[in-house]
Amino acid sequence: MIYGYFMKIAEINLDNEQISYLKLEEKDVRKFIGGSGLGAKLLYEYTNHQTDPLGPENVLIFMTGPVTGTKVFSSDRFEVITKSPLTGIYAESDCGGEWGEALKRCGLDGIVIKGKSEKPVHIVIKDEEIMIKDASHLWGKDTFEVDELLKEEIDTKARSVCIGVAGERLVKIAAIMNEGEVGRAAGRAGVGAVMGSKNLKAITVLGSKEVEIAHEKELNEFIKEITPHMVKVSERLREHGTSRDVELYEEIGDLPIKNWYEGNWKEQAKKISGPAMTENILTGRYYCGRCVIGCGREAEIKNGPYKGQKGAGPEYEAIGMFGSNCLVDDLNVIFKAQELCNKHGLDSISAGSLMSFCIEAYERGLISTKDTGGLEMTWGNGDAIIKMLKKIAYREDIGKLLGEGIVKASEEIGGNSSEFAIHVKGLDVPAHDPRAKVSLALGYATSPRGACHVAGFTHNLEFAFSLPDLGYPKTLDRFETKGKAKMVADMQNLMSLFDSLHICKFTLFAGMSVEPLLKSLNLVTGWDMTKEELLKAGERIFNLKRLYNVREGISRKDDTLPARLLMHPRGGGSGDNLPHLNEMLKDYYHIRGWDEFGIPTKEKLQELEIEPV
Amino acid sequence: MMKIKVKLYTILEKYAKGKVLEDNTIILPKNTTLQGLSDYLNLPDEDGIVFLVNDLMKEKNFGLHEVDEVKVFSFIAGG
Numbered sequence: 269m270i271y272g273y274f275m276k277i278a279e280i281n282l283d284n285e286q287i288s289y290l291k292l293e294e295k296d297v298r299k300f301i302g303g304s305g306l307g308a309k310l311l312y313e314y315t316n317h318q319t320d321p322l323g324p325e326n327v328l329i330f331m332t333g334p335v336t337g338t339k340v341f342s343s344d345r346f347e348v349i350t351k352s353p354l355t356g357i358y359a360e361s362d363c364g365g366e367w368g369e370a371l372k373r374c375g376l377d378g379i380v381i382k383g384k385s386e387k388p389v390h391i392v393i394k395d396e397e398i399m400i401k402d403a404s405h406l407w408g409k410d411t412f413e414v415d416e417l418l419k420e421e422i423d424t425k426a427r428s429v430c431i432g433v434a435g436e437r438l439v440k441i442a443a444i445m446n447e448g449e450v451g452r453a454a455g456r457a458g459v460g461a462v463m464g465s466k467n468l469k470a471i472t473v474l475g476s477k478e479v480e481i482a483h484e485k486e487l488n489e490f491i492k493e494i495t496p497h498m499v500k501v502s503e504r505l506r507e508h509g510t511s512r513d514v515e516l517y518e519e520i521g522d523l524p525i526k527n528w529y530e531g532n533w534k535e536q537a538k539k540i541s542g543p544a545m546t547e548n549i550l551t552g553r554y555y556c557g558r559c560v561i562g563c564g565r566e567a568e569i570k571n572g573p574y575k576g577q578k579g580a581g582p583e584y585e586a587i588g589m590f591g592s593n594c595l596v597d598d599l600n601v602i603f604k605a606q607e608l609c610n611k612h613g614l615d616s617i618s619a620g621s622l623m624s625f626c627i628e629a630y631e632r633g634l635i636s637t638k639d640t641g642g643l644e645m646t647w648g649n650g651d652a653i654i655k656m657l658k659k660i661a662y663r664e665d666i667g668k669l670l671g672e673g674i675v676k677a678s679e680e681i682g683g684n685s686s687e688f689a690i691h692v693k694g695l696d697v698p699a700h701d702p703r704a705k706v707s708l709a710l711g712y713a714t715s716p717r718g719a720c721h722v723a724g725f726t727h728n729l730e731f732a733f734s735l736p737d738l739g740y741p742k743t744l745d746r747f748e749t750k751g752k753a754k755m756v757a758d759m760q761n762l763m764s765l766f767d768s769l770h771i772c773k774f775t776l777f778a779g780m781s782v783e784p785l786l787k788s789l790n791l792v793t794g795w796d797m798t799k800e801e802l803l804k805a806g807e808r809i810f811n812l813k814r815l816y817n818v819r820e821g822i823s824r825k826d827d828t829l830p831a832r833l834l835m836h837p838r839g840g841g842s843g844d845n846l847p848h849l850n851e852m853l854k855d856y857y858h859i860r861g862w863d864e865f866g867i868p869t870k871e872k873l874q875e876l877e878i879e880p881v
Numbered sequence: 882m883m884k885i886k887v888k889l890y891t892i893l894e895k896y897a898k899g900k901v902l903e904d905n906t907i908i909l910p911k912n913t914t915l916q917g918l919s920d921y922l923n924l925p926d927e928d929g930i931v932f933l934v935n936d937l938m939k940e941k942n943f944g945l946h947e948v949d950e951v952k953v954f955s956f957i958a959g960g
Contacts, residue, residue, distance in 0.1 A: 733928055
């Protein structure tokens, strides 16, 4: 008996509608934990460098972790793992809500979708029964409608993930959405397009099985003991949501402004901040399953052209990307943009990035209204942004090109547009500026999926936070290069564990640091894992993802940032500071045990017990 | 004594009541540190309290000067 797991993954082949089961082995779950760890292992084995991300040979993997379905905080999450059609490399995308627990209660640790259906289908999993149903009546519908329809058709307690029209039309920034209007998203790297390529509209799960826990009484006591602290510390995040610090980020130069070019936007930042949202449009707070934080926003627009719109209020990333980065200081417009992303199934980070890119291309005369279908893509033009988002989802006018991703769009638009196409390995940079917190430069350059701030979540240790049980008792200087390579590697290993266990990363700085994480895992599984073994597992998982990318041709040449972030001082709160990426990268490769080209050495792989395919 | 400007953001705004004047000014003994300011305002002593002095982040042992502008944020790691 392996507690915390069902040791079973369903493999659903849409070519022939055959269903088989993969039995997990204890040595593998102990080495790769679950979530993106086991998912990366499966992806590494099931695909290769010749796999077309949108071809039937690609696989779409949904994974839970060993603590999913237990009382461990914020553990009702799941991870989507696949080969990205946007970047051509490893992709993972984490999602909250309640779908993860509902899947696990079907007696499954995960599912692997293979092949491609000839017609639109919908997978329904009810405990041990897996059905592949016709989805022609769902095709073309938005994610809100689909979620409601499936609750009516299947069960109000059932939980669904689905794609919108963007995923159906293979838009390469398409997301997989969860919880309908609540708008939880596995957003990044085009995972929704992979689902669309398989003609798979939705997956509904409804299970009744209990996850067996090795030391349930002790786990309950432990959760009870740490709950008051976690609730208190996260009060600040609950009150104003993820966008609570927009003004602070503007002050310190972290908030992207005018496609990462400018440094100051004080008064406007205040208008689109979390407190402004609380004051003007907030109607409630949303908690994912097993969550005590409640960072999700429920909002309603009370006046103006979008009056009456209700739903998930914008997250910080949407505010940074559609707001300050496009010079839009109207919270209602940002809310509407977020809603369109959720409804049509688009990644709001990449969609926002494409908006600022498109505006800069327009302002510089590289594109015109002939390309945009008559839209004047100018800074701060919220109405044009809203209309352009629809064009991306429906592949109209220049929206068709933008939907191919920022690299392809830049290649086609030409001129000097590559100078202001802000991405790493094809994935758009999220709304935290590496000139304000230099560890982000290294984190973005080496994240397995391209520019990602949560693969390392390092920037918090450069600003007001410490993590003593990982060896960081003090906050590091945010502009200092020295010491950052080790911190980034350590944090990436730790975050790989969060993505594998699978727990919300916001719990980390509310008390769920290394020791409580380890204790939770051991109480659930009954293992006697040491801190060293746990962190080694994190290192193994991170290296496996790197190995996947190395097989795709990734090396040092790709571990870089756009020139604007490396060479252009933005002023404002980060002044003339620039990240010294090459210096950090050299140290990082050494610490990682990678060679000068950024490739894990044989010795490192042997140490981590990874066998290259 | 010296006059400085202090602005408290979001959930810290409540600590200004009765201690910071409407024009955000506050009068403190000369050479008061940020720790002294924190004690005077009775700010919570926990991770995530950030002090910017003239827009630069400073530690609590930083000594304040006349006309300094202090911004205090309660920061939490987030998206």
